[in-house]
């Protein structure tokens with residue numbers, strides 16, 4: 001198989017036929033409303049994009065995306081969808097796209113949710129504040145590396161002990177909230193250097209405070225699976241105001257302000273005010289880290305706990321025979337199958353499925369077979385769940401193949417693994433918008449898998465609960 005050129009979306013534009021971007025936005029109000037109902041209700045996101053891709057015989061087309069009519073009159077739902085690896089990679093080219101205020105599309109949750117400031121994730125690389133926040137975030141990760149592994153393992157063990165206790169009394173142990181509690185404690189300790197146990201209210205309910213804060217910001221853009229048309233009427237027609245979660249947010253703000261002084265101080269050294277440092281830190285903790293892992297880890301656990309016995313056998317063998325007696329950053333270099341299983345989970349279920357970018361200028365956008373004219377100001381929207389199933393790049397794209405990213409051919413495929421808003425072979429920097437934690441996220445996930453298979457001989461369960469955790473003999 002010859003793979004397309006890596007992140008060089010504008011390569012050889014003249015050789016491709018120029019095609020008008022297919023699709024339309026429909027009648028004003030009615031088009032966006034009908035697309036919204038398809039997206040949330042009649043088709044759901046995967047089919048929404050798939051049916052249009054098939055209808056237009058193109059991986060690049062025009063459509064609308066929610067939120068829209070009636071109470072989002074100031075939101076423009078018109079997008080150009082990008083559904084293959086090549087067209088999607090234009091979103092990484094900062095000369096072509098502006099990332100200002102497009103984290104979740106044209107809709108921007110109220111800045112009241114982030115202390116009335118625009119946090120770094122909403123800033124474009126051309127904004128001075130973006131580089132301050134990005135440096136701050138990368139410095140936090142660097143500083144936390146000395147305690148990352150020990151805190152991860154000790155908090156993971158507390159979580160697993162609790163699961164075992166539940167399983168000793170019941171046939172299954174639901175892990176979603178205990179997992180979030182573990183993530184909350186671990187992330188606050190390593191990233192903010194603030195131990196939640198210092199404040200019983202935060203230790204007990206910090207994770208649900210974050211859940212409520214996240215939900216209110218994202219509800220207009222996500223499908224939660226409640227009964228229709230109630231979901232459309234109650235959850236997707238207007239934004240919920242910040243005051244409903246202001247108590248939660250202020251509790252978390254005060255906790256970080258009081259106990260995270262060392263980390264806040266480093267933000268001030270990068271040129272942020274104290275207030276900006278705290279709100280950005282809280283966003284990284286709550287939205288990026290807690291939110292990201294809360295979506296990603298259940299998918300990973302599902303793949304592991306549902307894996308056929310021979311895969312579990314291979315993972316267990318690797319976890320025990322490789323990497324030395326104590327797990328650490330270096331251990332994972334030798335655990336090829338575990339790393340590949342983590343990458344494959346991120347490919348099949350990218351935790352942040354939508355990425356956006358606004359055309360900075362008129363330019364020519366390429367898919368594999370055509371070239372399209374994009375006008376300055378148009379909003380590009382990549383739907384990663386389909387992009388990561390691009391059959392030009394990935395063999396049997398709909399199959400979970402845990403060994404996909406092993407060996408030389410597998411390493412080459414990392415150029416096309418895009419979960420972090422950039423290739424897995426790329427480097428986050430102040431000049432791009434790639435996730436600051438690109439490496440530590442996969443490292444953490446691999447470490448969790450390795451630890452699980454050192455602690456257990458066999459695991460059974462799904463995306464929300466364990467039924468068997470058989471201790472290592």
Ligand code: HEM
Pocket residue numbers: 099103120121122123130134137140141284288289291292293296351352354355356419420421429432433434435436437441
């Ligand atoms: C599973 C966990 C995570 C996932 C899935 C994830 C995913 C992402 C994605 C997709 C973006 C790009 C968003 C966009 O602009 O379209 C992003 C950006 C970012 N992420 Fe992560 N992330 C995770 C964990 C973390 C962690 C632990 C941190 C810790 C500091 C972090 C910090 C950031 C920052 C600072 C940005 C903004 C980059 C910039 O503005 O240039 N993320 N993340």
